Amino acid sequence: MSDHVVVIGAGYAGAGAVKSFEEHVEPDEAQLTWISEHDYHLVLHEVHRAIRKPGVESEIAIPVDEIKSDSTNFIRDRVVGIDTDERTIDLEDEDVPVEYDYLLVAVGSGTAFFGIEGLEDYSLTLKSLDDARAINESIRSAAADATQSDPAEVIIGGAGLSGIQTAGEIAEYRDDNRAPINIKLVEGLDEIFPGQDPEVQGALKKRLLERDIEILTGDFISAVDEDAIHIGDTELDYDVLVWTGGITGHDELADAAVDKDERSNRIFAESDFRTSDDRVFAIGDSALIDQGTDEVAPPTAQAAWQAADVAGENLVRAVRGAPLKSWKHTDKGTVISVGDDAVAHDVAFVPINTFGGPAAKLLKKTIATRWIADISSAKRAAGAFGDM
DSSP states (O other): OEEEEEOOOOSHHHHHHHHHHHHOOOTSEEEEEEEEEESEEEEEGGOOOOHHHHGHHHHHEEEGGTSSSSSSEEOOEEEEEEEEETTTEEEEEEEOEOSSEEEEOOOOOOOOOOOBBBBBOOOOOOOOOHHHHHHHHHHHHHHTTTTTTOOEEEEEEESSHHHHHHHHHHHHHHHHTTTTTTEEEEEESSSTTEEEEEHHHHHHHHHHHHHHHEEESSSOOEOOOSEEEEEEEEEEEEEEEOOOEEEOOOGGGGTTSSSTTTTTOOOEEETSSSSSTTTTEEGGEEEEEETTTTOOOOOHHHHHHHHHHHHHHHHHHHHOOOOOOOOOOOOOOOEEEEETEEESSSSSSSSEEEOOOOHHHHHHHHHHHHHHHHHHHHHHHHGGGOOO
């Protein structure tokens, strides 16, 4: 009887690994089961587009049947536990666990709230289509109840990639609809896009300010209540609060008997994606993948895309008892949307370090649609190009 391989998660890492596994496995060499609570793959780095244009959902939510082959079994359910001793996976809606010989954990990440009082209770997040819908609906409602003399107050907490892109889309929504909205982007560290090159930080700041987005840096949110956030001695009222300030592992990994970071539940994995249990592999945001010299792979879509190709092949190699491949992330640069504009930085084979304008916007569209073409079809990618 052939080995049973299970992949959990339908993000970049999970979907990409399924495609790679199918490309490398021989017929009848192994059975593959793919488990996710959603029956689609979400192009998450473009989900901010749905804040302004909910209709884009149909272009960035790709049905799993467009991704997997007919031979791969798909189960739509939520994983609630992993028993590494029995090699079983417990599901929310099924009484009988799913057995595995090899498992790839690719469940992505949740939002970290860092113990800030009230933050989880009162903020919206941006990790799913439902989240984007909720932000859109909240902004619409707040703007409907506001006036130009008493505008709605929207605060985005966290000025990393997700926070910047969220602020840009809300600004475009405001301008498209002449909506009475004030937007504040709040970052506890001293600069937006923390830890990055000052040149790209400056380019992003310029574009945010041009869109009339107020930037507040240097003080962390200490508490949140129903109507206001507290920053040091300052209280800022809000009508809509969106939190994009960090990631953490999912609760379902807490009891899995593999080595992981106790604070975040993210699983430690070697450069070949194998964990402390040689039957369990981990990839994407759910993992801390060793990159040597005390570094781990960044929790980015780009890293997940790259890793997925090797991880899928390594699952096939594990079934065959063959040596596993090591993987090391290659940074190919960063492209960030600010509404209808974009900023590109340190892009491979491009002589200009940081640039914006039509070239950066075209690059952003190309990256998104190339992934859609790789995971689904050129036809779907072409249809999505205009909205990316």
